Amino acid sequence: MPHFERLYNFACWLTHDRQEAEDLVQETYVKALKGFSSFQKGTNFRAWIYKILRNAFLTSRTGLKVTSTVQLDLEGEEETLPAAEETPESILLQRSDGWLVQQALEQLPVAYREVLLLCEVEEMSYQEISATLAIPIGTVMSRLSRARKALRGGLQQQFAERVN
């Protein structure tokens, strides 16, 4: 079963529910087997199967709820991140507090969470992410930038809460 563990991990991050993630992974493989004729030779198999999983998620009850309540993308002017010499999140990261990063990731809107996971955890290229999420590469870049900014914001908030 190609990519089984990674698809499951990604599904858990999307759904926040292990049972739902199992259903999603199962649905993905069933759909992949049925729709293998739609896979074009020479294209990226990983992006194809992740796309199936993501589409299955978007049409699931949780997916529909998430996408109807969260505005998926707010495209606009890019904002340059400030220099990060000794910032709260760099202090947190130095302390290697994986739990805090997990919390901050969990709290991100799903559109930000998925793009960050595909880039950092799955180590997909922008091209692969673009194929998986069916968005242009420019949108991949701007969404990644916003996702990173939002994650830093979340870490800063957690840092402030810890200090107070």
Next chain:
Amino acid sequence: MVCESWRAKLDTYLDGEVPEEEMRSFDAHVRRCPSCSGDALTRVQMKRSIQAAGRRYTPSAEFRKRMQQKIASKRRRSFGLGWTFAAAAAAIIVVGTLTSVYLGTRSGKDRVFSEIADLHVATLASSSPVDVISTDRHTVKPWFQGKIPFAFNLPELQNSEFSLLGGRMTYLDQTPGAHLIYDVRKHHISVFIFQERSLPGRLDENPVSKKQPFNVETWSQAGLRYFVIGDASAADIDSLAKLFKAAS
């Protein structure tokens, strides 16, 4: 102002998604600019933290077994339904397995090269990059005794342009190794040495330059895996690699 324009693209650079030419300019700037190198280091730490935090969920053995049975039964049914379905099922397994093996190997290899690049950058950004400061190989080599579970030879540098700055212990995948730093015309080059058997995947090929802002050479010799990495020219990296190969 110059830094601002670099910084706006810093994440794209660290994702290995800017053209090779620009990658080199970036690298040169980051090396010169303490502010940008500090920022780059923080962002690399952030990337690694997300990667570690993101690999959080593992499927249960029970779910894996259930899925294997389900897929096997689908394949059997497909066979009964006709050749088209059976061919699709077989093809997906073959393509999937091949893709999985290819990506798994590639991803493992890329990860090792990316870790090596991180170790190189992080060390050079450190205020004390070496633990044993000496230009004498007869001082540096014995320093590693008892600290790492193997021995290695350092090349004689007389009549070469390289000079040894010192060494430090390092870790890759929880495995101890030696990290040596050399200087050539003001460029720093790192040489990493690990036990081959402790590293994941096949590392025979040199890395794809798209993801690497540095020149890298790697080889295996007498059970040890060597990496030579730096922003010096490919010819310099190769010369230092040859000196090590001759010494081992």
